Amino acid sequence: MGGSNSLVTVTILKKEQDKSEIAGRLQHLMEANFPELKSVAGWDGTVTFRDPGNNLELLNVLSGTIDASKISTDPGLRLLKSIGKSSLEIAALRNGSVPRIVDAVVTPDYDDVEPLLKTMRSAGIKGVVSGGLTGVTGGFRRENCRWLISIDTSRLKHFQAAEEYANAGPGLTGSELETLANRIGMTIGHFPESFADSTLGGWIATGASGQESNFYGDIEDILMGTTLYRSDLTIRDIPSPRESSGIRAKQIALMSEGRNGIIGDSTIRMHKIPEKRTYASHFFRDFSAGIRFIRGQMEFPAIARLSDHVETAYMLELASDQHSRNIIRTFLRAHGIKYPGCLMVTVDNGRKTWHRVKGAANTGGSIARKWEENRYGRPEIGNWLWTKSLTPDTMETSCMWKDAEKLYSESTKTFREEISSLGIGGIIMAHISHLYTLGPAIYFTFILSTREPETHLSQIRDQLENQFILNGGSVTHHHGIGSYFRRYVGKEKLNILRMLEDPVLGDCS
Numbered sequence: 490m491g492g493s494n495s496l497v498t499v500t501i502l503k504k505e506q507d508k509s510e511i512a513g514r515l516q517h518l519m520e521a522n523f524p525e526l527k528s529v530a531g532w533d534g535t536v537t538f539r540d541p542g543n544n545l546e547l548l549n550v551l552s553g554t555i556d557a558s559k560i561s562t563d564p565g566l567r568l569l570k571s572i573g574k575s576s577l578e579i580a581a582l583r584n585g586s587v588p589r590i591v592d593a594v595v596t597p598d599y600d601d602v603e604p605l606l607k608t609m610r611s612a613g614i615k616g617v618v619s620g621g622l623t624g625v626t627g628g629f630r631r632e633n634c635r636w637l638i639s640i641d642t643s644r645l646k647h648f649q650a651a652e653e654y655a656n657a658g659p660g661l662t663g664s665e666l667e668t669l670a671n672r673i674g675m676t677i678g679h680f681p682e683s684f685a686d687s688t689l690g691g692w693i694a695t696g697a698s699g700q701e702s703n704f705y706g707d708i709e710d711i712l713m714g715t716t717l718y719r720s721d722l723t724i725r726d727i728p729s730p731r732e733s734s735g736i737r738a739k740q741i742a743l744m745s746e747g748r749n750g751i752i753g754d755s756t757i758r759m760h761k762i763p764e765k766r767t768y769a770s771h772f773f774r775d776f777s778a779g780i781r782f783i784r785g786q787m788e789f790p791a792i793a794r795l796s797d798h799v800e801t802a803y804m805l806e807l808a809s810d811q812h813s814r815n816i817i818r819t820f821l822r823a824h825g826i827k828y829p830g831c832l833m834v835t836v837d838n839g840r841k842t843w844h845r846v847k848g849a850a851n852t853g854g855s856i857a858r859k860w861e862e863n864r865y866g867r868p869e870i871g872n873w874l875w876t877k878s879l880t881p882d883t884m885e886t887s888c889m890w891k892d893a894e895k896l897y898s899e900s901t902k903t904f905r906e907e908i909s910s911l912g913i914g915g916i917i918m919a920h921i922s923h924l925y926t927l928g929p930a931i932y933f934t935f936i937l938s939t940r941e942p943e944t945h946l947s948q949i950r951d952q953l954e955n956q957f958i959l960n961g962g963s964v965t966h967h968h969g970i971g972s973y974f975r976r977y978v979g980k981e982k983l984n985i986l987r988m989l990e991d992p993v994l995g996d997c998s
């Protein structure tokens with residue numbers, strides 16, 4: 490290794506506008522919940538670490554395969570390519586615990602991918618693929634690697650449309666992809682909250698789900714076929730609506746989290762942009778009443794987001810002023826619902842699904858419209874909380890309808906018991922995020938006020954995950970398993986996953 494061994498400072502949280510209206514409201518909300526906040530030192534979102542230096546031997550091997558202009562050894566970039574956006578990673582870094590930093594960042598063009606993988610295989614170089622780096626499962630962690638590089642997909646960005654489908658590069662972000670589709674009057678229909686930064690390759694590799702999955706499907710429904718580059722061979726699907734010829738690259742690529750190969754160009758479905766959007770906002774007496782209503786439906790709006798009473802209160806506080814909240818309070822009282830009730834926003838594409846909901850108070854479309862305006866705003870709120878020394882996190886699962894109420898109540902109860910036994914502050918809230926005929930996905934958000942974020946996060950996450958599993962929930966619904974959730978997946982499944990791994994992209998022994 491050669492290098493200066495000097496200190497490097499990197500910003501790991503995007504700077505947010507503290508002066509925005511929402512920041513003022515958040516400050517007020519958080520001080521009401523966490524009065525100790527006033528006396529806690531804030532954080533500017535930067536991390537300082539020792540420059541790991543350059544691995545000259547590795548660079549020599551790489552430059553024999555790929556143009557030097559496509560290789561970076563910038564230490565700040567290398568750190569950023571070694572982490573995702575999970576709270577555990579942020580908490581660890583804030584604590585001064587720096588993960589294994591990749592030795593170089595390589596940004597190949599399409600023609601470079603196959604030779605790069607072959608060189609990696611023959612020279613014993615390990616790699617992690619990076620898209621938008623919004624993954625939240627510790628998927629970039631590789632310990633004990635002698636030589637480790639990040640393979641950045643940001644040059645793989647072509648887009649070729651053909652009527653109701655397109656062939657697209659894995660490095661296109663959600664917003665880039667949607668802009669390209671919109672130019673020809675089409676939509677991909679995949680809108681994860683991380684839409685601005687997450688990529689097509691990342692969506693496929695994690696098994697992502699967008700906010701309108703009830704209408705457009707999850708990523709496996711949108712993806713028709715792909716190309717998977719492995720260090721031993723390249724597998725290509727022909728674009729066809731369905732195929733029963735043994736195995737498809739799509740199947741090996743989906744949810745592979747960068748381990749089974751590099752996902753290359755993919756064929757994805759497109760739909761005409763809907764001419765009209767319809768909005769509704771209903772309040773239920775409680776979460777169970779909302780769940781029971783949804784459970785009885787045969788058809789779902791594109792978005793149906795049912796929040797519990799804690800999340801409802803937060804949404805109303807952040808999105809409306811005192812006067813509007815008083816009007817809602819009076820309106821709910823007239824319907825026999827205690828404020829804040831449980832809000833369900835629905836948005837649909839042209840249809841008027843669920844415009845009249847039995848047992849709920851209908852406040853019209855404005856709250857749902859407001860929610861849609863801010864639908865990608867949570868990362869900003871999360872970053873703001875970190876800078877105030879609070880620790881935000883999210884976890885998600887899916888289950889059959891019969892288990893949904895119990896899974897929710899047991900999980901939130903466990904959280905409250907755990908923070909009380911740890912003697913720390915915290916709040917938890919949840920919403921039903923994606924709907925299937927057989928059951929929902931449930932998304933939990935929690936905020937901790939603790940001086941030991943890393944330890945307490947690990948403990949609480951473990952307790953919650955165990956509650957999900959005990960109550961019939963899946964390990965995750967759309968975040969993937971990365972390194973954090975592997976221990977909850979059965980040994981048999983892990984063995985199969987290992988069999989599919991490309992040796993240059995899996996763990997280092």
Ligand SMILES: Cc1cc2nc3c(=O)[nH]c(=O)nc-3n(C[C@H](O)[C@H](O)[C@H](O)COP(=O)(O)OP(=O)(O)OC[C@H]3O[C@@H](n4cnc5c(N)ncnc54)[C@H](O)[C@@H]3O)c2cc1C
Pocket residue numbers: 573574617618619620621622623624625628629642659660680681682683686687688689690691692693694695696697698699700745746747748750751752753867868967968
């Ligand atoms: C604020 C926020 C909101 C989010 N909202 C949602 C949501 O609504 N729905 C949802 O599903 N997820 C959501 N996520 C999680 C995350 O955005 C998704 O997992 C997303 O699919 C990751 O895409 P990415 O391009 O950022 O991938 P990365 O984070 O770069 O990578 C994630 C994993 O995929 C692998 N990978 C990436 N590209 C490739 C490729 N071309 N070939 C092989 N492997 C590859 C990586 O090695 C890694 O293991 C959210 C995350 C954040 C931080």
